Amino acid sequence: MKIRVTSNYAIIEEVGIVKLYKICGIPYTFDELPKIIQDDPEVQLDAATTTSYTMEDLYRMSYYLVAEECHPLLFPMEDMIENFEEVPD
Secondary structure, eight states, X not given: OOBOEXXXXXXXTTTEEEEEEEETTEEEEEEEOOHHHHTOHXXXXXXXXXXXXXXXXXXXXXXXXXXXXXXXTTSOOTTTBTTGGXXXX
């Protein structure tokens, strides 16, 4: 069974609204968004209806993936991820 990478808009308290990438539901990285995208009502609604995080939260979750050798930016996982094209560079 292959795993999937997903993404959604979320709030990181120290950063604002970001595009958050998850593997098996565990956040592992994010892209900061320009202000114009953060101000979009649909983006704000999506971010407001999902879990918000702190940088410490993301550090702990990302560290867990590193410890399990399941962090797609650090370990070769192309064969394990169904939609590897969704993994950010």
